[in-house]
Amino acid sequence: MQALTNRAKAVERRKMTFLERIYLWNIIKGMWITFKHMFTKNPTIQYPEKKREFSPVFRGLHVLNRDEEGRERCTACGLCAVACPAEAITMEAAERLPGEENLYREEKYAAKYEINMLRCIFCGLCEEACPKDAIYLSETFAPSNFNRKGFIYGKDNLLIPNPVTAAGDLAKAKGLN
Amino acid sequence: MSEPTPLFKVTIDNITVEVPAGTTILNAARQIGGEVAPPAMCYYSKLQGSGGKCRTCLVEVSKGSEKDPRPMPKLVASCRTTVMDGMEVKNITSPKVLDARASVVEFLLINHPLDCPICDQAGECHLQDLSYEHGKEGTRYEFQRRTFHKVDLGDKIQLHMTRCIMCFRCVFTADQLTDKREHGILDRGDHAQIATFIQKNLQNEFIGNVIDVCPVGALTDKTFRFKNRVWFTKPVDAHRNCDNPKCCGEVQLWMRGDEVFRVTARKDEWGEVKEASNGKTGWICNVCRFDKKDAKDWVIEGPSKINRHSVIAQGHYEGVVKPQETLPEVLDGRQPKLLMDIHSVSQVNKPTVELSLLERPAHSTDFK
Numbered sequence: 158m159q160a161l162t163n164r165a166k167a168v169e170r171r172k173m174t175f176l177e178r179i180y181l182w183n184i185i186k187g188m189w190i191t192f193k194h195m196f197t198k199n200p201t202i203q204y205p206e207k208k209r210e211f212s213p214v215f216r217g218l219h220v221l222n223r224d225e226e227g228r229e230r231c232t233a234c235g236l237c238a239v240a241c242p243a244e245a246i247t248m249e250a251a252e253r254l255p256g257e258e259n260l261y262r263e264e265k266y267a268a269k270y271e272i273n274m275l276r277c278i279f280c281g282l283c284e285e286a287c288p289k290d291a292i293y294l295s296e297t298f299a300p301s302n303f304n305r306k307g308f309i310y311g312k313d314n315l316l317i318p319n320p321v322t323a324a325g326d327l328a329k330a331k332g333l334n
Numbered sequence: 335m336s337e338p339t340p341l342f343k344v345t346i347d348n349i350t351v352e353v354p355a356g357t358t359i360l361n362a363a364r365q366i367g368g369e370v371a372p373p374a375m376c377y378y379s380k381l382q383g384s385g386g387k388c389r390t391c392l393v394e395v396s397k398g399s400e401k402d403p404r405p406m407p408k409l410v411a412s413c414r415t416t417v418m419d420g421m422e423v424k425n426i427t428s429p430k431v432l433d434a435r436a437s438v439v440e441f442l443l444i445n446h447p448l449d450c451p452i453c454d455q456a457g458e459c460h461l462q463d464l465s466y467e468h469g470k471e472g473t474r475y476e477f478q479r480r481t482f483h484k485v486d487l488g489d490k491i492q493l494h495m496t497r498c499i500m501c502f503r504c505v506f507t508a509d510q511l512t513d514k515r516e517h518g519i520l521d522r523g524d525h526a527q528i529a530t531f532i533q534k535n536l537q538n539e540f541i542g543n544v545i546d547v548c549p550v551g552a553l554t555d556k557t558f559r560f561k562n563r564v565w566f567t568k569p570v571d572a573h574r575n576c577d578n579p580k581c582c583g584e585v586q587l588w589m590r591g592d593e594v595f596r597v598t599a600r601k602d603e604w605g606e607v608k609e610a611s612n613g614k615t616g617w618i619c620n621v622c623r624f625d626k627k628d629a630k631d632w633v634i635e636g637p638s639k640i641n642r643h644s645v646i647a648q649g650h651y652e653g654v655v656k657p658q659e660t661l662p663e664v665l666d667g668r669q670p671k672l673l674m675d676i677h678s679v680s681q682v683n684k685p686t687v688e689l690s691l692l693e694r695p696a697h698s699t700d701f702k
Contacts, residue, residue: 251700288451
């Protein structure tokens with residue numbers, strides 16, 4: 158058969174020489190490579206003890222933001238859910254009752270807000286779509302879990318600590334102390 | 335017998351169309367369709383006397399008629415100007431019109447709040463479309479916006495006066511559709527507002543249609559308030575035998591799963607209520623609109639046609655072909671085992687909480 162390209166190489170089936178047959182030379186060659194690597198920089202790190210720094214544009218686990226008075230910013234407008242290419246975000250909206258003004262910033266709020274982390278691809282489009290500065294992708298990743306159930310993140314997982322009533326928790330979450 | 339109305343030749347954006355005398359430029363342009371038709375916020379072909387308020391349909395008449403070819407000195411409102419024989423009109427081909435329209439949009443938005451994330455009309459709002467297509471990006475307005483308190487017009491209609499653009503459509507609807515109009519415009523100029531005297535309820539069996547004619551989110555359905563976003567609900571054409579002789583019973587259901595979240599009249603490409611199969615305008619009564627929130631009440635005809643450019647089309651409901659389930663075939667008729675029922679974990683869309691059946695917006699107490 159005629160070759161289609163001239164890159165094909167015919168297999169050489171000559172007899173090996175004595176030096177090749179005892180493999181000693183090849184073993185020494187391999188050992189030398191291993192030995193050389195003992196003096197080069199290690200590309201891996203010892204993970205739990207040492208942690209690699211994230212890049213400034215890293216997109217990690219979502220947080221739902223509060224304003225400076227501790228009220229939830231999300232108004233359940235649904236723009237994050239419609240922007241989400243993985244359809245990971247669902248929500249249910251409710252109307253703010255009189256007396257709940259210190260909890261929610263606007264008259265409509267997300268009573269339920271869920272992100273399915275199994276579906277999420279961390280593209281950050283929800284963050285970009287949000288008109289209320291309510292959702293952000295933080296610089297951590299979703300912790301691993303043995304069950305699928307553990308990956309449905311509700312509002313209790315996503316909301317940041319209240320800066321008024323739980324300022325200490327917020328500082329801790331930001332890694333300030 | 336009077337003579338048949340003569341046909342007038344009118345050229346709009348270099349497209350010639352023949353229309354009967356007495357047709358407005360707007361309606362002639364709508365016969366051509368597409369981008370040539372000027373946008374209209376206040377004109378409503380199904381309501382007599384509407385139009386002439388919002389000025390978004392301004393066009394340039396570059397040639398008055400065959401007999402008097404002088405151009406009209408100013409831009410004219412196309413919904414109120416009738417065609418003349420040989421008239422030449424410029425709409426999107428005239429930079430003057432586009433500039434004037436951008437200014438009109440800016441004026442309409444001066445007092446309009448930026449609360450689209452909260453507003454139930456978002457996604458099907460004519461003002462949103464108008465400002466995207468014809469408006470400018472920024473605002474130059476630096477002052478406090480005019481505000482009003484929100485008002486309940488009866489127990490089913492919510493009035494957000496801050497969002498109103500004073501198109502008068504709802505007033506015409508109440509005048510022409512119902513026996514007794516109970517609301518109108520109070521005050522003048524910047525203080526003008528849609529209001530009822532002493533917060534009177536709007537109680538008339540056709541008053542719900544003011545929700546459909548409202549081009550913005552000023553009049554919204556309280557039974558749908560904050561329940562869902564328009565683009566997450568699936569529009570479906572449906573009908574029922576309504577006892578009311580004036581009601582056509584042909585509606586659009588906005589569903590999510592099997593739940594009917596909202597009932598509206600069917601709309602045509604101009605956002606106006608469509609003609610029903612009996613030839614009359616398809617206004618619907620309050621019973622159909624507010625009280626029939628069960629899919630069993632309706633005969634469902636199929637998904638509605640939604641313009642491809644509308645955000646409502648994002649769900650791709652039309653022409654969906656479900657893939658054939660091969661697993662039961664392979665498993666000798668057994669259904670595959672469900673590894674996790676999402677309702678066992680998810681707090682959203684719980685089968686026990688039927689938000690669509692609530693007659694008011696959901697509150698924190700409903701999720702307890």
